[in-house]
Amino acid sequence: MVLDPDKPHAFLSYTRSDDDYLEGGITWLHKALEKAVHARTGKPFQIFQDVEDIQVSDRWGEKLNQALAQAQLFIPVLTPSFFQSYFCLRETRAFLNYEKRTGRDCLILPVYLLAADELEQPERCEADELVSELCMRQRADWRTLAINLKHQETRYLAAEDVDALATSIRNALAKFEWIETIEEPDPTTPPHLTPGSDPNPTVIERITKMFGSQKTKTALIASSIAAIASGIVYATDIIDENETGDVFRDCSDICPELVVIPPGEFAMGSPGNEIDRTDHEGPQHGVTISESFALCRTEVTFAQWNACAADDERACSHKPAGEGKAQGNLPVVNVSWSDAQQYLRWLSRETGENYRLPSEAEWEYSARAGTDTVYPFGDSPPTAAQARFEKNMGEGATLVKSYDPNAFGLYDMYGNVAEWVEDRYHKDYRGAPDNGEAWLEGGTNERVIRGGNWESDADDIRSAHRTRGPSSDRDIRLGFRCARDL
Secondary structure, three states: OOEEEEOOOOEEEEHHHHHHHHHHHHHHHHHHHHHHHHHHHHOOOEOOOOOHHOOOOOOOOHHHHHHHHHHHHHHEEOHHHHHHHHHHHHHHHHHHHHHHHHHOOOOOOOOOOOOOHHHHHHHHHHHOOOHHHHHHHHOOOOOOOOOHHHHHHHHHHHHHHHHHHHHHHHHHHOOOOOOOOOOOOOOOOOOOOOOOOOHHHHHEEEHHHHHHOOOOHHHHOOOHHHHHHOOOOOOOOOOOOOOOOEEEEOOOOOOOEEEEOOEEEEOOOOOHHHHOOHHHOOOEEEEEOOOEEEEEEOOOOOOHHHHHHHHHHOOOOOOOOOOOOEEEEEEEEOOOOOOOOHHHHHHHHHOOOOOOOOOOHHHHHHHHOOOOOOEEOOOOOOOOOOOOOOOHOOOOOOOOOOOOOOOOOOOOOOOOOEEEEEOOOOOOOOOOOOOOOOOOOOOOOOOEEEOOOOOOOOHHHHHOOOOEEEHHHHOOEEEEOEEEOO
């Protein structure tokens, strides 16, 4: 089969709502791919996109059907909106039928752009034949790069991934009588993806805060440094893999440091004979944390909160007060559970990762760090050198990392400021989940608070101690720390 140079070679299936959300990022991808494939083959390559290729006078449905019938490759952009779109699913089904007729299985090249339950939950994959087919396909995973597509000045950071997808397209095209010889491209960044030679500081600032911690991004940074002005130092701690105990962060110093918490089992709550226990700390029960997750090494600081407010006042609309003290690396206080959710949504959007509050079980598991004593230091109350509480409360909270971390590398799990967790408050643990998930069914409208604060007595910073407050509550002794899925 010979490809007609005057007809579209690939059909881009997407939703305009996703392109609008990414501020034209999908349209940019279309054009970048055309140029990258051209660079690899020496021949023009056309991708059909409705917003670009359907004119005002055209019959929309007829034009779509014509382009779909002519295309030899199909590029679906997978997002939640894609799986809700009648037209996207119709286009995919039609092209699957075409692919089966050709006897090939390499003509659909999915780009996984925004996390979708249809691809992540086995029961959703198996419920529909079309979804199942897409679940089984090898796909270009662009979820961590979506934020770069949204901003024009950082789109070139997707260069490596565009090139990888262009190589896949080139290899698929080699199945047709279209490419006589296939030559390896110049290893340098293609001209159509090279950024300006003199990027201004605001561009660099946006770039550094959007880098993530995955291995693909480590490689991306290396290629990007070669592509931009030399001498730039990125203030990011990036690891190649999320292994137990690793410390990393998903962007520059506006992002909190994270430590990987290992899976394990522990006894949650306090035994009946523990001194100073209360009934809502029982019954003590076994909990299994089956998968690693990441937890912030410290409480979220004023500096980190203020970065959110500076970037988007609507994202972190509350301006917490710190009793007139210099803020910076003090833990942010006077923030409610609802305020914390605003920050977490912003951080998730900026990094492309799923940030959240820890569940109560995750919090206690991380605070105990393998211990089963009253405190992580043993059964005796801590000294003034071990935690910030009533013995040395001074004038309030102190800077994060002022005391030694626990065995998991976490700071201030006891004292300094108390911390919101995700769970609704229940009067005891009867019926509580045993898998580490947040307990969101039943209970009251209040949320659980853990860890005690700088004003707490020693019994209020025990590993099992818990209290609660309305989700709208703000207090000078109350802050939070983030958890993140891996």
